[in-house]
Amino acid sequence: xxxxxxxxxxxxxxxxxxxxxxxxxxxxxxxxxxxxxxxxxxxxxxxxxxxxxxxxxxxxxxxxxxxxxxxxxxxxxxxxxxxxxxxxxx
Amino acid sequence: xxxxxxxxxxxxxxxxxxxxxxxxxxxxxxxxxxxxxxxxxxxxxxxxxxxxxxxxxxxxxxxxxxxxxxxxxxxxxxxxxxxxxxxxxxxxxxxxxxxxxxxxxxxxxxxxxxxxxxxxxxxxxxxxxxxxxxxxxxxxxxxxxxxxxxxxxxxxxxxxxxxxxxxxxxxxxxxxxxxxxxxxxxxxxxxxxxxxxxxxxxxxxxxxxxxxxxxxxxxxxxxxxxxxxxxxxxxxxxxxxxxxxxxxxxxxxxxxxxxxxxxxxxxxxxxxxxxxxxxxxxxxxxxxxxxxxxxxxxxxxxxxxxxxxxxxxxxxxxxxxxxxxxxxxxxxxxxxxxxxxxxxxxxxxxxxxxxxxxxxxxxxxxxxxxxxxxxxxxxxxxxxxxxx
Numbered sequence: 185x186x187x188x189x190x191x192x193x194x195x196x197x198x199x200x201x202x203x204x205x206x207x208x209x210x211x212x213x214x215x216x217x218x219x220x221x222x223x224x225x226x227x228x229x230x231x232x233x234x235x236x237x238x239x240x241x242x243x244x245x246x247x248x249x250x251x252x253x254x255x256x257x258x259x260x261x262x263x264x265x266x267x268x269x270x271x272x273x274x
Numbered sequence: 275x276x277x278x279x280x281x282x283x284x285x286x287x288x289x290x291x292x293x294x295x296x297x298x299x300x301x302x303x304x305x306x307x308x309x310x311x312x313x314x315x316x317x318x319x320x321x322x323x324x325x326x327x328x329x330x331x332x333x334x335x336x337x338x339x340x341x342x343x344x345x346x347x348x349x350x351x352x353x354x355x356x357x358x359x360x361x362x363x364x365x366x367x368x369x370x371x372x373x374x375x376x377x378x379x380x381x382x383x384x385x386x387x388x389x390x391x392x393x394x395x396x397x398x399x400x401x402x403x404x405x406x407x408x409x410x411x412x413x414x415x416x417x418x419x420x421x422x423x424x425x426x427x428x429x430x431x432x433x434x435x436x437x438x439x440x441x442x443x444x445x446x447x448x449x450x451x452x453x454x455x456x457x458x459x460x461x462x463x464x465x466x467x468x469x470x471x472x473x474x475x476x477x478x479x480x481x482x483x484x485x486x487x488x489x490x491x492x493x494x495x496x497x498x499x500x501x502x503x504x505x506x507x508x509x510x511x512x513x514x515x516x517x518x519x520x521x522x523x524x525x526x527x528x529x530x531x532x533x534x535x536x537x538x539x540x541x542x543x544x545x546x547x548x549x550x551x552x553x554x555x556x557x558x559x560x561x562x563x564x565x566x567x568x569x570x571x572x573x574x575x576x577x578x579x580x581x582x583x584x585x586x587x588x589x590x591x592x593x594x595x596x597x598x599x600x601x602x603x604x605x606x607x608x609x610x611x612x613x614x615x616x617x618x619x620x621x622x623x624x625x626x627x628x629x630x631x632x633x634x635x636x637x638x639x640x641x642x643x644x645x646x647x648x649x650x651x652x653x654x655x656x657x658x659x660x661x662x
Contacts, residue, residue, distance in 0.1 A: 214288075214400075215400040215401045216400075217289070217292055218292065218396075218400040219396060219397040219400045219401075221292075221296040221299075222312075222313070222316075222392075222393045222396040222397065223393060223397060225299075225300075225303075225309075225312050225393065226389060226390055226393040229309050229389065230390070240307075241309070242303050242304065242307055242308070242309050242312075243304060245303070245309060245312065246299075246300035246303055246304055246312065247300075249296050249299070249300055249312070250296060250297065250300055252296075253292065253293045253296035253297075254293065256289070256292070256293075257289045257290065257292065257293045260288075260289040261289055
């Protein structure tokens with residue numbers, strides 16, 4: 185039996201075009217991805233300088249930035265793979 | 275801070291490039307031993323980006339066009355469309371401005387050894403300006419961070435001013451995005467419709483635009499003064515020549531739309547009009563037909579309607595509606611012969627009561643088959659119905 189969606193035409197708004205181009209160029213998610221490692225660096229650098237002033241706080245900051253960068257990359261890769269996986273139709 | 279394609283395109287590549295950038299920044303900072311040098315890469319990359327985008331404009335290969343064209347799979351076809359090329363050129367200047375404004379903030383902070391302020395500026399300036407963070411909050415936060423215990427007042431002023439300018443770029447970015455999208459949409463419409471005047475040929479009919487030829491105009495006047503039509507759509511309120519111009523403009527603006535004369539191949543007589551228009555609201559298509567009484571009961575409305583519906587589905591329109599007056603059983607029968615489903619009565623359009631019909635290109639995975647439509651088939655030889 186064929187079912188037809190009993191939808192009436194409405195005046196719904198299409199996707200905001202400004203948002204769609206922003207998404208094309210990275211958008212909010214790209215902004216967050218680009219920012220987090222820098223935040224990680226400063227957090228690690230400040231924390232190391234505060235807890236152990238004699239230590240190499242730059243190295244801690246760099247390690248922290250790389251850890252955050254790796255975490256972001258892992259999350260995005262997992263999300264990307266999940267999005268690309270075909271859905272099974274029952 | 276080049277455009278990321280994390281949300282579309284090739285996520286793994288974008289993510290890995292971002293990670294590589296962090297690694298390079300870390301290596302630079304570790305080499306020099308200065309925390310502020312972690313941000314040297316972003317200063318250099320913004321300068322390089324500004325230069326690259328400006329250069330791309332100078333050689334008329336705007337980077338925005340390359341990025342968007344690649345993501346949309348247009349390759350370099352956008353360059354052959356002068357209005358779209360101009361839109362990309364203008365929009366790319368806005369991107370150059372973004373990079374330059376970022377540099378006016380990053381460079382003084384870098385030279386003043388302001389690590390925390392650089393990180394704060396990085397966070398704030400990574401946010402696309404048109405996505406509109408509250409401007410006052412941005413300026414206040416930036417000034418607070420930059421003017422901290424170790425920050426010179428000049429840094430605070432510099433960052434506050436830069437952020438204000440950057441936030442003001444939002445309107446420019448929105449404008450440039452809209453310009454590009456307007457042209458992309460128009461190009462898409464041309465791609466869908468081919469950009470040429472509509473001409474659809476069926477077994478018995480030719481559907482083509484009404485013309486300003488006296489024969490066409492006379493037939494239009496005759497058609498739209500017939501009581502059988504006036505009864506349903508009222509009298510024409512403007513000269514038919516203006517009407518033809520308006521229909522031409524409508525089809526040129528959106529090539530999905532058709533207002534065509536239904537010309538009978540065998541005789542050259544125009545049997546009526548077939549329409550494939552946007553419904554009020556602008557998001558859905560409507561099919562309709564007006565037949566001259568001398569051409570009724572021959573299946574022309576069904577054949578013409580089927581042709582424009584098939585064309586619409588072919589160019590990507592997912593569904594089509596038909597509005598028929600409740601006291602017009604013949605047109606309702608045509609809608610049913612086209613395979614349209616009766617949805618009920620509506621007063622949503624034109625402040626009038628209509629029976630609403632609907633047809634989807636694809637239902638439960640099955641595509642609409644124009645040849646499976648019931649009723650008189652265009653494949654039937656015209657000689658089978660002499661004099662009808």
